[in-house]
Amino acid sequence: MATDAQSVKVQKVEPSFNPVQDEDLDQYSDELAEYTIVDVDVHVDDTLMFMLDYMEGHFRKRLETILQVDFKGEPGNSLRNMIAHIAWLGSSYDKPPRAKLASKQELLKRMEKGIIDYSILFPSELLPIGYLPEPKWAAALATAYNEYMVDAYQNLAGIKIAIVVAPQYPERAAEEIDHHAGHPDIVSVCIPDVGVNPPIGDQKYWPIFEAAARHSLPICFHGIEALIHDNYPLRVAHFPTLMQVNSMGFPFTSMLQIMSVVCAGIPVRFPNLKFAVLEAGLTWMPFIMYRLDAAYLRYRTELPALEKKPSDYIRAWHIGSHELEALPGRGDLVKLIELYQGQNTTMWASDWPHLERDLIAGFMRYDMDENLRRKILGENALRFFGLPPQK
Amino acid sequence: MPQQPSPSSRSKRKITVAAVEDFPPGTRMEVQVGRAVIAVFNIDGEYYALYGRCPHQSAPLSRGRLQGTVICNAETGWETEWAYDGEVLVCPGHGMEYHLKSGKAFGYTFKLRTYEVVVEEGQVKLVM
Ligand code: FES
Numbered sequence: 001m002a003t004d005a006q007s008v009k010v011q012k013v014e015p016s017f018n019p020v021q022d023e024d025l026d027q028y029s030d031e032l033a034e035y036t037i038v039d040v041d042v043h044v045d046d047t048l049m050f051m052l053d054y055m056e057g058h059f060r061k062r063l064e065t066i067l068q069v070d071f072k073g074e075p076g077n078s079l080r081n082m083i084a085h086i087a088w089l090g091s092s093y094d095k096p097p098r099a100k101l102a103s104k105q106e107l108l109k110r111m112e113k114g115i116i117d118y119s120i121l122f123p124s125e126l127l128p129i130g131y132l133p134e135p136k137w138a139a140a141l142a143t144a145y146n147e148y149m150v151d152a153y154q155n156l157a158g159i160k161i162a163i164v165v166a167p168q169y170p171e172r173a174a175e176e177i178d179h180h181a182g183h184p185d186i187v188s189v190c191i192p193d194v195g196v197n198p199p200i201g202d203q204k205y206w207p208i209f210e211a212a213a214r215h216s217l218p219i220c221f222h223g224i225e226a227l228i229h230d231n232y233p234l235r236v237a238h239f240p241t242l243m244q245v246n247s248m249g250f251p252f253t254s255m256l257q258i259m260s261v262v263c264a265g266i267p268v269r270f271p272n273l274k275f276a277v278l279e280a281g282l283t284w285m286p287f288i289m290y291r292l293d294a295a296y297l298r299y300r301t302e303l304p305a306l307e308k309k310p311s312d313y314i315r316a317w318h319i320g321s322h323e324l325e326a327l328p329g330r331g332d333l334v335k336l337i338e339l340y341q342g343q344n345t346t347m348w349a350s351d352w353p354h355l356e357r358d359l360i361a362g363f364m365r366y367d368m369d370e371n372l373r374r375k376i377l378g379e380n381a382l383r384f385f386g387l388p389p390q391k
Numbered sequence: 392m393p394q395q396p397s398p399s400s401r402s403k404r405k406i407t408v409a410a411v412e413d414f415p416p417g418t419r420m421e422v423q424v425g426r427a428v429i430a431v432f433n434i435d436g437e438y439y440a441l442y443g444r445c446p447h448q449s450a451p452l453s454r455g456r457l458q459g460t461v462i463c464n465a466e467t468g469w470e471t472e473w474a475y476d477g478e479v480l481v482c483p484g485h486g487m488e489y490h491l492k493s494g495k496a497f498g499y500t501f502k503l504r505t506y507e508v509v510v511e512e513g514q515v516k517l518v519m
Binding site: 009023092326 | 406407418420421422427447448449455457461484486
C-alpha cells in the first residue's frame with residue numbers, strides 16, 4: 001500500500017516501436033559507475049550495402065544485384081534476413097517490435113554515457129557466412145566486412161573490433177588474420193560457427209588456428225539462430241518453430257564446436273590460443289564439460305594427444321553471458337558458475353542492439369560478491385582481449 | 392457474492408494521475424510512487440493500471456505496444472486463433488505478453504499486480 005510520505009511522479013509515455021535501447025543502463029548508472037564494464041558482444045549495422053565499396057570484379061557485380069532485391073519489406077541487403085528467418089517469417093507477429101541495427105552514431109551515443117568502457121564489435125549480417133556453400137564468396141564478404149569495419153570504427157575510444165573469417169576457406173582466413181592482426185583495434189578473430197561442416201576442429205581449419213596463435217589473437221565463436229542449412233548437428237528439418245531454433249541452435253552448435261576443438265587436440269597443439277563462445281547462454285557449460293569427461297574415461301585412447309581430461313581444457317574457455325538464462329533463485333547464477341568453475345572466464349555480453357539483447361537488470365538481479373561481479377562485468381574480458389583498464 | 396470492501400481499503404491512498412482531458416483514450420502514463428512503477432492505460436475510455444516493470448529484465452511496461460495474440464485451447468477446439476486484439480501489452484524488452492485487464496502473463500503461471508483506477512471530480516486517480 002502506498003503511504004502519503006512516498007513521492008509521486010507522473011509521466012506521459014509513448015509506446016516504443018523499437019525495443020527500449022540503453023534505458024536499462026541509465027537505470028543502473030550510479031551502481032555501474034564503480035565498475036570497469038566491457039560489453040563483449042555488440043553489433044552495428046553491417047548490412048551488405050556497406051560492403052559494396054570494398055568489393056571488386058564479379059563479386060562487386062553480384063553484390064550490386066543483391067542490393068536491388070526487396071525482401072518482403074526487409075532491406076534487400078540483409079543477408080541475415082534473406083537466409084536466416086525465411087522459414088519462420090512473421091511467426092512472432094512482429095512482437096517484440098523489431099530492433100534496428102545500430103548506426104555508428106547510436107553506438108557512440110551509448111558509449112558517451114560513460115558507463116561502458118569497451119564495446120567489442122562482432123558481425124551481425126555476416127554471421128551466416130559460415131554455411132554459405134561457396135568458399136570464395138564467403139571469403140570475399142569477410143574481407144569486405146573487415147576492411148569496412150576498420151575504416152569505419154578504428155580509433156574510437158573504447159571501440160574494439162573482432163574480424164570475421166570464412167572457415168570454409170581456411171587459407172584465405174589465415175591471410176585475413178595476418179593482414180589485420182597488427183592493428184591496435186583488432187582484438188579477436190570471430191568464427192561464425194553455425195553450419196560449419198565438417199566441425200571446426202577438423203584438420204582442414206588448422207591454418208586458421210595457426211594464424212590466430214601466431215598473433216596471439218583470441219578466437220570467438222559466435223552463433224546465429226539461422227538454420228537454413230543441412231549440416232550436423234542441427235538441420236532445419238528438426239525445427240518447426242523459431243523458438244526451438246533460438247533456444248537450441250546456439251548451445252548445440254557451441255557444444256559441438258567445443259567438443260570438436262578439444263577432441264582434435266587443438267588446445268594441446270596451440271597452447272597459447274584462447275577461445276570464447278558467445279551468444280549461447282551459460283547453463284550448458286557444466287553439461288558439456290562433465291559429459292565429455294564421463295566418455296573420456298572409456299574412450300581416452302581415441303584422443304591420445306590430450307594431456308588432461310576434456311573439462312580441464314574447457315574450463316579455460318571464456319563465455320559471454322548472453323542470452324542470460326533466468327534462473328529461479330537470485331543465488332543461482334553463482335551456483336551455476338561454480339559448477340563450471342567460470343569465475344575467471346565468464347564475461348558480460350549484451351548482444352546490443354539485437355531483439356534478444358540482455359538488459360543489464362537481468363544480470364544485476366543475481367546476488368554475488370563484489371569481486372565476482374567486477375570480474376564478470378569487465379576484468380575477465382580485459383584479460384581475455386588484452387585491453388588496458390580504463391578506470 | 393457482492394465484493395466486500397476490505398478493512399484496509401479505506402486507508403488506501405488515491406494518487407492523482409491526470410485530469411481526464413489530459414488522459415484521453417489511446418494514451419498511457421507511467422506513475423512512480425516511491426520506488427514502485429505503475430503503468431496506466433486509457434483504452435476506449437476505460438482506465439487500467441498494472442505493475443510497470445517486466446519481471447524478466449525490468450523493461451518499462453508503460454512503453455509496450457498493445458496488440459492481440461494467438462491462443463489455442465479447448466475452447467478454440469485446439470485450433471490457433473487470433474484473440475484479445477488491442478488488449479495484449481507486449482513488453483518492449485523481449486516481447487513477453489500480458490493481458491492488460493487482468494495482468495495475466497500469456498503462457499506463464501503468474502500475473503502482474505493490477506490496480507484500481509477511479510475518476511473523481513474530473514481527475515483520474517490510482518488507488519493503491
Ligand atoms: S524485459 Fe520484458 S520480456 Fe524481457
